[in-house]
Amino acid sequence: PSLESSSQAGPGAGRSLPESEHVVMTSEDSITTIMLNRPAKKNAITIQMYQDIILALKAAGKDNSAITVFTGSGDYYSSGNDLTNFVSFASGDLEKISEESANTLRNVVDTFIDFPKPLVAAVNGPAVGISVTLLGLFDTVYASDRATLHTPFTSLGQTPEGCSSYTFPKIMGPAKAAEMLIFGKKITAREACAQGLVTEVFPDRTFQREVWTRLREYAKNSPNAMRIGKQLLRSSEKEKLHAVNAEECRVGRERWLSEECAAAVQSFLSRKARL
Amino acid sequence: PSLESSSQAGPGAGRSLPESEHVVMTSEDSITTIMLNRPAKKNAITIQMYQDIILALKAAGKDNSAITVFTGSGDYYSSGNDLTNFVSFASGDLEKISEESANTLRNVVDTFIDFPKPLVAAVNGPAVGISVTLLGLFDTVYASDRATLHTPFTSLGQTPEGCSSYTFPKIMGPAKAAEMLIFGKKITAREACAQGLVTEVFPDRTFQREVWTRLREYAKNSPNAMRIGKQLLRSSEKEKLHAVNAEECRVGRERWLSEECAAAVQSFLSRKARL
Amino acid sequence: PSLESSSQAGPGAGRSLPESEHVVMTSEDSITTIMLNRPAKKNAITIQMYQDIILALKAAGKDNSAITVFTGSGDYYSSGNDLTNFVSFASGDLEKISEESANTLRNVVDTFIDFPKPLVAAVNGPAVGISVTLLGLFDTVYASDRATLHTPFTSLGQTPEGCSSYTFPKIMGPAKAAEMLIFGKKITAREACAQGLVTEVFPDRTFQREVWTRLREYAKNSPNAMRIGKQLLRSSEKEKLHAVNAEECRVGRERWLSEECAAAVQSFLSRKARL
Numbered sequence: 001p002s003l004e005s006s007s008q009a010g011p012g013a014g015r016s017l018p019e020s021e022h023v024v025m026t027s028e029d030s031i032t033t034i035m036l037n038r039p040a041k042k043n044a045i046t047i048q049m050y051q052d053i054i055l056a057l058k059a060a061g062k063d064n065s066a067i068t069v070f071t072g073s074g075d076y077y078s079s080g081n082d083l084t085n086f087v088s089f090a091s092g093d094l095e096k097i098s099e100e101s102a103n104t105l106r107n108v109v110d111t112f113i114d115f116p117k118p119l120v121a122a123v124n125g126p127a128v129g130i131s132v133t134l135l136g137l138f139d140t141v142y143a144s145d146r147a148t149l150h151t152p153f154t155s156l157g158q159t160p161e162g163c164s165s166y167t168f169p170k171i172m173g174p175a176k177a178a179e180m181l182i183f184g185k186k187i188t189a190r191e192a193c194a195q196g197l198v199t200e201v202f203p204d205r206t207f208q209r210e211v212w213t214r215l216r217e218y219a220k221n222s223p224n225a226m227r228i229g230k231q232l233l234r235s236s237e238k239e240k241l242h243a244v245n246a247e248e249c250r251v252g253r254e255r256w257l258s259e260e261c262a263a264a265v266q267s268f269l270s271r272k273a274r275l
Numbered sequence: 276p277s278l279e280s281s282s283q284a285g286p287g288a289g290r291s292l293p294e295s296e297h298v299v300m301t302s303e304d305s306i307t308t309i310m311l312n313r314p315a316k317k318n319a320i321t322i323q324m325y326q327d328i329i330l331a332l333k334a335a336g337k338d339n340s341a342i343t344v345f346t347g348s349g350d351y352y353s354s355g356n357d358l359t360n361f362v363s364f365a366s367g368d369l370e371k372i373s374e375e376s377a378n379t380l381r382n383v384v385d386t387f388i389d390f391p392k393p394l395v396a397a398v399n400g401p402a403v404g405i406s407v408t409l410l411g412l413f414d415t416v417y418a419s420d421r422a423t424l425h426t427p428f429t430s431l432g433q434t435p436e437g438c439s440s441y442t443f444p445k446i447m448g449p450a451k452a453a454e455m456l457i458f459g460k461k462i463t464a465r466e467a468c469a470q471g472l473v474t475e476v477f478p479d480r481t482f483q484r485e486v487w488t489r490l491r492e493y494a495k496n497s498p499n500a501m502r503i504g505k506q507l508l509r510s511s512e513k514e515k516l517h518a519v520n521a522e523e524c525r526v527g528r529e530r531w532l533s534e535e536c537a538a539a540v541q542s543f544l545s546r547k548a549r550l
Numbered sequence: 551p552s553l554e555s556s557s558q559a560g561p562g563a564g565r566s567l568p569e570s571e572h573v574v575m576t577s578e579d580s581i582t583t584i585m586l587n588r589p590a591k592k593n594a595i596t597i598q599m600y601q602d603i604i605l606a607l608k609a610a611g612k613d614n615s616a617i618t619v620f621t622g623s624g625d626y627y628s629s630g631n632d633l634t635n636f637v638s639f640a641s642g643d644l645e646k647i648s649e650e651s652a653n654t655l656r657n658v659v660d661t662f663i664d665f666p667k668p669l670v671a672a673v674n675g676p677a678v679g680i681s682v683t684l685l686g687l688f689d690t691v692y693a694s695d696r697a698t699l700h701t702p703f704t705s706l707g708q709t710p711e712g713c714s715s716y717t718f719p720k721i722m723g724p725a726k727a728a729e730m731l732i733f734g735k736k737i738t739a740r741e742a743c744a745q746g747l748v749t750e751v752f753p754d755r756t757f758q759r760e761v762w763t764r765l766r767e768y769a770k771n772s773p774n775a776m777r778i779g780k781q782l783l784r785s786s787e788k789e790k791l792h793a794v795n796a797e798e799c800r801v802g803r804e805r806w807l808s809e810e811c812a813a814a815v816q817s818f819l820s821r822k823a824r825l
Contacts, residue, residue, distance in 0.1 A: 118457050139453035154771035154779060165782040171448035173721035173746030174783065178689035182668050182779045183768040195746060196448030196470055218458040221429035222535045229429060229457045232440040232526055233449065236519060244786060251782055260772045393732050414728035446723035471723030471745055493733040496704035497810045504704060504732045507715040507801055508724065511794060 023052035024073070025059065030219040032065040039074025044082035045130065047101075050108050057111045066223040067215060068115070070138070071122035072131075077147060080129025083156075086256075086265045094257060102253040105130075109162055109245045112137040113238060118218075118230050122211050123147045123189065123198070133160055133181075136167025137241070139230055141198045142214075143189035144207040149197070150186040156268065157261030159252050166244040171196050298327035299348070300334065305494040307340040314349025319357035320405065322376075325383050332386045341498040342490060343390070345413070346397035347406075352422060355404025358431075361531070361540045369532060377528040380405075384437055384520045387412040388513060393493075393505050397486050398422045398464065398473070408435060408456075411442025412516070414505055416473045417489075418464035419482040424472070425461040431543065432536030434527050441519040446471050573602035574623070575609065580769040582615040589624025594632035595680065597651075600658050607661045616773040617765060618665070620688070621672040622681075627697060630679025633706075636806075636815045644807060652803040655680075659712055659795045662687040663788060668768075668780050672761050673697045673739065673748070683710060683731075686717025687791070689780055691748045692764075693739035694757040699747070700736040706818065707811030709802050716794040721746050 022038040034056045036043040045053075060068040072078050085101065112119070112134055121135055123143040132149045135141050153160055160168075160181040168177035172195040179185040192198040202210045255261050297313040309331045311318040320328075335343040347353050360376065387394070387409055396410055398418035407424045410416050428435055435443075435456040443452035447470040454460040467473040477485045530536050572588040584606045586593040595603075610618040622628050635651065662669070662684055671685055673693040682699045685691050703710055710718075710731040718727035722745040729735040742748040752760045805811050 118453065136449070139449060139457060141450045154775040157772040157775050159775055159779045159782055165779070166786055167449075169783055170445070170720070171450075174686070174689060174717075175691040175721075175749040176746050178668065178780065178783060179749050181783065182689060182771075182776050184771060194469065194744065196451050199450040199454050221457075221459060222432040222539065224533065224535055225429040225432045225434055225530060226457050228526060228530070229434045229440070230453065232434055232523065233444055233453060233456065235522070236441055236515070240786070247785070248782065251778060255775060255778070258774065260774055264772065393728065411724070414724060414732060416725040442724075445720070446725075469744065471726050474725040474729050496732075496734060497707040497814065499808065499810055500704040500707050500709055500805060501732050503801060503805070504709045504715070505728065507709055507798065508719055508728060508731065510797070511716055511790070 020049075020052040020056070022046070022049050023056055025056045027063065027065055029216050030064075030066040030223070031069055031215055032060040032063055032067075033069045033071065034060060035071050035073050036078050037073040039072075039076070041082070042076040042079035042126075043072045043074070043131075044079045046082045047085055047104060049082075050104050054108055054111045057115055061114075061116050065117070066219045066221070066226060067118045067120060069120045069122055069215065072124050074125070076125045077121075077123045077127040078131035079126070080131050083265055083269060087269070098253050098256050101256070102249045105161060105252070106245055106249040109134070109137075109249075110242060113163070113234075113241045113245065116231065117227050120215065122207075124207065126150070129153070130162050133162030133164035133168070135197055136162065136164055136171060139233075142207075142211045143193070143198045143201050144204040145189055145201050146204040147189040147201075148186055149180070149189070149192050150184070151180050152184040152186075154182060155184050155264065157258060157264040158255050159248070161245075161248045161252055163241050163244050163248065165248055166241065168197070295324075295327040295331070297321070297324050298331055300331045302338065302340055304491050305339075305341040305498070306344055306490055307335040307338055307342075308344045308346065309335060310346050310348050311353050312348040314347075314351070316357070317351040317354035317401075318347045318349070318406075319354045321357045322360055322379060324357075325379050329383055329386045332390055336391050340392070341494045341496070341501060342393045342395060344395045344397055344490065347399050349400070351400045352396075352398045352402040353406035354401070355406050358540055358544060362544070373528050373531050376531070377524045380436060380527070381520055381524040384409070384412075384524075385517060388438070388509075388516045388520065391506065392502050395490065397482075399482065401425070404428070405437050408437030408439035408443075410472055411437065411439055411446060414508070417482075417486045418468070418473045418476050419479040420464055420476050421479040422464040422476075423461055424455070424464070424467050425459070426455050427459040427461075429457060430459050430539065432533060432539040433530050434523070436520075436523045436527055438516050438519050438523065440523055441516065443472070570602040570606070572596070572599050573606055575606045577613065577615055579766050580614075580616040580773070581619055581765055582610040582613055582617075583619045583621065584610060585621050585623050586628050587623040589622075589626070591632065592626040592629035592676075593622045593624070593681075594629045596632045597635055597654060599632075600654050604658055604661045607665055611664075611666050615667070616769045616771070616776060617668050617670060619670045619672055619765065622674050624675070626675045627671075627673045627677040628681035629676070630681050633815055633819060637819070648803050648806050651806070652799045655711060655802070656795055656799040659684070659687075659799075660792060663713070663784075663791045663795065666781065667777050670765065672757075674757065676700070679703070680712050683712030683714035683718075685747055686712065686714055686721060689783075692757075692761045693743070693748045693751050694754040695739055695751050696754040697739040697751075698736055699730070699739070699742050700734070701730050702734040702736075704732060705734050705814065707808060707814040708805050709798070711795075711798045711802055713791050713794050713798065715798055716791065718747070 022036065024035045024037045026033050118139045121138045121141045123141060125144060125146055126148045128150045132151050164181055168181055176195050180187060189198055189201045193201045299310045299312045301308050393414045396413045396416045398416060400419060400421055401423045403425045407426050439456055443456055451470050455462060464473055464476045468476045574585045574587045576583050588594065668689045671688045671691045673691060675694060675696055676698045678700045682701050714731055718731055726745050730737060739748055739751045743751045
């Protein structure tokens, strides 16, 4: 609720949301920006941040901006799901915690699917996991040439989410999508651009200037025509996307409960702790 | 009817259709060509031309040619919908005129969806608006390297048509499609080719020679196998395309009646009149 | 059955299947390989080989390997359907033979659709016809830069199969797909890679080394997560693919019985016999 009341200040306000520590929302020039702001942790997404992202998107969908931009602060766009989210799995009611986690994931992705206005990703640096898979739900994706896209699910005993099991084969073809999602191939922003997942790649040095100059120009188009046009493009697959999201969360939750996954995450976290 | 009787002369006749001023139909080497022929107006499409295109396509679908080619005369492929089509909106029964316009648009697009033979676009120069969006319904698209593709709908308060809200995200991915259709980004033929909307780009100097040499070779394949093969490729989405077309026309008509659109078109026409 | 019992030897066995003359199956490093081994005939696929491929895929789907690789022996990946398969058409109960052929084709393609694990094509050289169309059902496709992809159906009075009438337009867009499938355009591995049909192209000199190094690395990922992930990517279109396969076989069988096709195949075989 705090996010919503803040957003009513509307474009031009340019205020951050003190209530959310790691998700900052600002508005200017008819553009609302949602920024992941946890650079010391490469913008890894905690459970709290998922909730803040949902609130921020709901607020941006209702404010009087024409375009919404999602981006990251610092060197990374986002390193994805904070794997310490899994720590509680080790120490509690597994069934219950995994169900809550799956529900959170499903709600975040549903909010992206239902977002009513043009949604632009400004991928300022490397992206991992769910920050990559969600890109298939954006209307435009600009990336720095320093960005890489990496979805190492199967090395952690996990399966794809964010509707990527549906959007990635559709965008890139199954032969490119599966190498990323099933085999964990890391690709560059330029490779993703050649396959249509990324709209355009800019030199890192001029990334911010070029992206914002362009977006301010786009924001001058008719807001209603852009909003209705976006919904037209998405309308024919919205129902399908919700079904895919539900299925991915169901399958993903089963994976989280598997020994394969527990062992892989445990190994990752202990390697990290030793560093 | 005049178009149909003329087409019965069949391939080799090479005659134009004196009955249609701006849509010329010829047949040679088992290839029927439909050419927009209003070069002084950059082949902008009037209400009458939409009707002539429908008749020409229906005739080409039934004649004994193997392949049908759609192209433009002069420097442009087509500058799209002639915006003076909107002038009558200002001076009449808005409800009625917008309904008639939406019906015409829907019939044209339905005729492209149902076209029974291989349909090739020879994009000889810049293409705008509906001449771009319809490309998603062609079986092969050759373009001159002088061609650009531009769909500035939202700067005119309008929304995409020609089934592009469905075909463009499917062909290019949503991140490339939305920048064109929602933000109005103009792209080059080479960019469109990299994303699969255009089959191949030729140097403008050799465009006509290379395209026609290739098409005459292709026209030697079994006509029945080509016709049935094309229908096989399209069959699984024909119903979907008709539904998308109907929805785009419904939404588009609402936009035409909006003040946003009226103001934008008025501004465009008066800027043009001042030149 | 002999194929299945052999596969139980599992990864590391590295034994070929003496029971199948032209389809060789080996397992090593958690990877099962199915190789077309009829290099003197450019790995053209006989009726017997189709049956062997079905058995090999069923065995590989059940063995304890993590990844299955399909490849060719010698200079070609495969020259496609052995057109001498059509010779029996000339000398028997046409209705019955064409029905049996259509059933065989349908079973082979259904087996690819249902294959439960990551399936990789190592396209070691030129590919023709069904060996090309089936690539749309693979999860990853690596190709030598010496490979070309050619589907000359309509010059033989035939129509596309292997679900390519659905998968190719989806992967490459209709404008690239139809030039291949309807007009018979031969493309290079690099062109196919740019359009997403091929995942990556390697220099022929290093093709085998690079592909196998990469696959051995991928095979270390969680086998369950890879298997379940692949099924997630394919689940939403499995039913559709089976329907497309059935329709392609129905339409294709009608073509085989046409005079156009009979004449074209006869002409091809007699040209070949004169060489």
